Amino acid sequence: MKRGTSAFNESSPPMSSSSPITRGLFIMALGIAFMSMMDGFIKFITNDISAPQVLFFRSFFGLIPILIIIHIKGGFAGVKTKRPTLHIIRALLGVTAFISFTIGLRDMSLANGLALCFAAPFFMVIYSKFLLSEHVGLHRISAMTLGFIGVVIVLQPDEGIIGTGAPYMLFVAAAYGLSQVLARKYAESETAASFSIWTTGGMTLFGLCLMPFFWVDMTAEILLICLLMGLCGGIGHYFMVEAVRLAPTAVVSPMEYTALIWGALFDWMFWHLFPEQATILGSLVIFASGIYILWRERLHKEEGKIV
Numbered sequence: 631m632k633r634g635t636s637a638f639n640e641s642s643p644p645m646s647s648s649s650p651i652t653r654g655l656f657i658m659a660l661g662i663a664f665m666s667m668m669d670g671f672i673k674f675i676t677n678d679i680s681a682p683q684v685l686f687f688r689s690f691f692g693l694i695p696i697l698i699i700i701h702i703k704g705g706f707a708g709v710k711t712k713r714p715t716l717h718i719i720r721a722l723l724g725v726t727a728f729i730s731f732t733i734g735l736r737d738m739s740l741a742n743g744l745a746l747c748f749a750a751p752f753f754m755v756i757y758s759k760f761l762l763s764e765h766v767g768l769h770r771i772s773a774m775t776l777g778f779i780g781v782v783i784v785l786q787p788d789e790g791i792i793g794t795g796a797p798y799m800l801f802v803a804a805a806y807g808l809s810q811v812l813a814r815k816y817a818e819s820e821t822a823a824s825f826s827i828w829t830t831g832g833m834t835l836f837g838l839c840l841m842p843f844f845w846v847d848m849t850a851e852i853l854l855i856c857l858l859m860g861l862c863g864g865i866g867h868y869f870m871v872e873a874v875r876l877a878p879t880a881v882v883s884p885m886e887y888t889a890l891i892w893g894a895l896f897d898w899m900f901w902h903l904f905p906e907q908a909t910i911l912g913s914l915v916i917f918a919s920g921i922y923i924l925w926r927e928r929l930h931k932e933e934g935k936i937v
Contacts (some may be wrong), residue, residue, distance in 0.1 A: 637764070654877030658885040662871030666892035670900070672732060673740045673861035675852055677931045680844035681732040685725060686837030689830050691860020696868055709824045716816055720809050720825070721832025727805035728833065735800030744889055746799035748778065753807030758878065761815055770881065773919045777887040780915030814874045822872040830864060833901035836918045887916040 671686060699708060711717060735743050751774055813825050848856075873882050890912065898904055 632833070649878040651881055654873045654875075654882045655885060657869050657876065660886055661866045661873060662888050663892055665867065666889045666896070668862040668866060669740060669744065669889070670893075670896045671862065672734055673853050674734055674740050674786055675855050675859075676735045678852055679846045679848055680841075681729045682837055682840035683846060683848070684732045684859075685728050685833060687853075687856035688728065688835035688860045688863050689837050691857050692830050692867065693827070693834060693860075694865030695861055695864040696823070696830055699868055700823045700827060703823060703848035709821065709827045711820060711824050713816060713820065713853050714828075716812060716820070717825070717828035718858055719834060720812055720829045720837065723805045723809040724829050724833045725836045727802045727809070730798040730805075730821060736898045737795035738799075741890075741893055742894060743795060743799050744907045746796055747757070747806070748805050748886060749803040750807040750810075750918075751886055753804050754883050757808055757811040758814075760904030761811055762878075769922075773884050773922050776922070777884045777919035780887060780912040780919065781889070783912030783915060786881060810870070810874050813871050814878070817875040822868060822875055825871045826868045830867065836837040850861075874913045884919045886922035887919060890916055 668688070675684065684741075700706060731743070731747070755770075755774070809829075813820075873885075876882075
């Protein structure tokens with residue numbers, strides 16, 4: 631169903647080309663919120679079960695919201711694909727990135743791990759330039775740099791950020807960035823539902839094959855956490871794929887930094903840790919990065935004028 635009524639359309643000017651970008655920014659922020667909840671659940675169980683188990687249950691339960699969304703959008707006709715190789719590659723990227731993330735969290739805090747994963751937008755900009763021929767101008771680079779400065783302020787990094795888990799997190803950033811850019815490259819022939827169902831389904835299959843070799847007995851509490859983890863991951867994955875289909879990756883990627891805000895909130899809710907002044911200041915800088923991008927999009931009516 632189209633948004634708005636006939637009366638609204640008659641009295642309003644046609645949608646500008648910035649409208650998909652505005653929606654992309656909002657959807658990306660929403661996706662990051664769900665993915666941040668998933669990351670918190672992973673941290674809870676990373677030392678209780680094996681990485682392949684985490685992979686399987688995250689992917690298996692993640693299929694539930696994806697299947698519901700597909701049903702709402704009209705059924706499985708929209709998930710047919712002529713690019714099976716593309717989805718196999720994205721599933722492999724998802725498997726290796728997810729296992730690397732789970733292993734990396736065992737040796738470092740969630741905040742520091744996410745900080746290294748925030749290198750993903752920079753990989754995405756590089757991939758976008760060579761795979762999508764997207765123009766990356768001064769304003770986009772400045773906004774992304776501003777967001778990263780906010781991350782540094784929040785974390786107040788010291789030598790402890792570089793540990794045995796760091797290489798795993800950097801690999802996560804590189805693999806995730808490539809996966810998202812591939813989603814945008816083939817956005818015209820593949821739907822968000824197609825990307826979500828085939829990637830998540832592939833990750834489920836890989837996890838099922840690996841899990842028996844790394845099985846660790848689970849409690850009912852761990853299984854419940856796995857369910858919540860998967861539901862959040864499935865919803866978040868769909869929204870993030872939809873976001874990069876609507877807007878250039880270099881535009882929506884600053885929204886990644888809002889995960890720091892959610893991390894601070896979860897610390898307060900579950901571990902009774904209150905944000906420090908640096909956290910508040912860094913959060914404001916991170917928000918400023920996203921707001922600046924949005925302002926630039928509204929200032930220029932045509933996407934091609936954005937620099």
